Amino acid sequence: MTIGINQFFNTAASQLSSLSAQADAINNQISTGKKISAPSQDVVAYNRLAQIKQANADNTTYGSNISLAKSLLQQSDTTLTAVTTQLQRAAELTTQAANGTLSDANRKTIAIELQSIRDDLVNLAGTTDARGQPLFGAATGTTAVTQAADGSVSFGGTGEVPAIPVGDGTDIRATDSAQRVFGGLPNGSGGTTDIFAVLSTYISALNAGGTATATAASGTAATAIQAALNQASDVQGSVGARAARLDIVSTQASDAANARDVDRSALEDTDVSTAIISLQKTISILQATQASLTKLGQLSLFDYLR
Known part of the structure; x- marks a missing residue:
């Protein structure tokens, strides 16, 4: 009988310890709002939560890159609109300067405005x-263009700037080099030139005077300016x-983040109502077990021998 009593009390003590641990765990879930705090509770779920956490961290980085790319593309669009406006005005002035009835003074006035356009x-x-x-800016160099003391303009680097990663396996080039925007214009001799050199040469021709020279120079300049436009x-x-593609990527990233949050919540978040009911049930069992153990513990050996 001694062995039986010892086994009983050992088993009861183990049950009490287990029930107390369960109550503490449920209470912790309620207070923290999290069902899982250690791998031992659910290895598969814990690993999945770690993956979601890493994906969210990556998404934060990609989100910053998307914001940067959007800003750069917007600024590029605004700046290119201003470039187009200047080139359109240069094209208008070229047409005016080609008029054979203009005087040299008139053409010099046009040259002054063209110089302002070139500077802009x-x-x-x-x-x-x-x-x-x-x-x-280009892939190399620290400036987009540099202007020498004589007024000549050269590009500060070569190559296109690397694209910005905005998602897993997805990147977008947010800017273009000055060479791509202002250079690469055919010069009529099989080579290329840039709009700065075109305007400089044309301005010099207008300032030099002479209807024939101005007319010929206007034709050449008009072709190059149209190419630049x-x-x-x-x-x-x-x-x-x-920019449109970036909007799609941004939307997809947002949708993926929302889906991950749903998965995370299902794995991690505590259903408080259900947990409270479970806690109350566990505490009731714990209290009943404690009461039974206390009552049995008060029995004497004579009680067993009756």
Whole structure:
């Protein structure tokens, strides 16, 4: 009988300990709002939660990149609109200067405005973004364009800036180099030039005087300026397409984040109502077990021998 009594009390003590631990665990779930706090509670769920946490961290980084890319694309679009406006005015002035009835003084006046347009284009090419970096910077170099003491303009680097990662396996080039926007224009000799050189050469021709010279120079300049307009328009169209794609990526990232949060909540969040009922049930069993054990413990050996 001694062995039986010892086994009984050992079993009861184990049950009390287990019930107390269950009550503490449920109470902790209610207070923290989390069902899982350690791998031992549910290895599969804990690992899945770790994956979700990592995915959310990656999404935060991608979200910052998306915001940056959107900002750069918007600034590029605005700046390219200003570039197009300047080029359109240059094209109008070229048509005016080709008029054979103009005097040299008239053409010099046109040259002055063209010089202002050229300066504005140089300034637009050197636009900096919110980070203080050149908006039209290249893969190499620290400036988009540089202007020498004699007024000549050259590109500060070569190559396109690497695309920005905005999702798993997805990246978007948020900016274009100054070379792509302002350079690469055919020069009529099989080579290429840039709009700054085109305008400089044309301005010099207008200042030199002479109807024949001005007319010939106007024709050459008009062709190059139209090519520059077409190129700026193409780049701006590409910017718009990339911005539209970025909106899609952003929406997809948001939808994926919402889906992950649903999964996380199902795995991790405590159903408080259900947990309270479970806690009350566990406490009731615990109290009943304690009461039974106390009552049995008060029995004497003579009670067993009756």
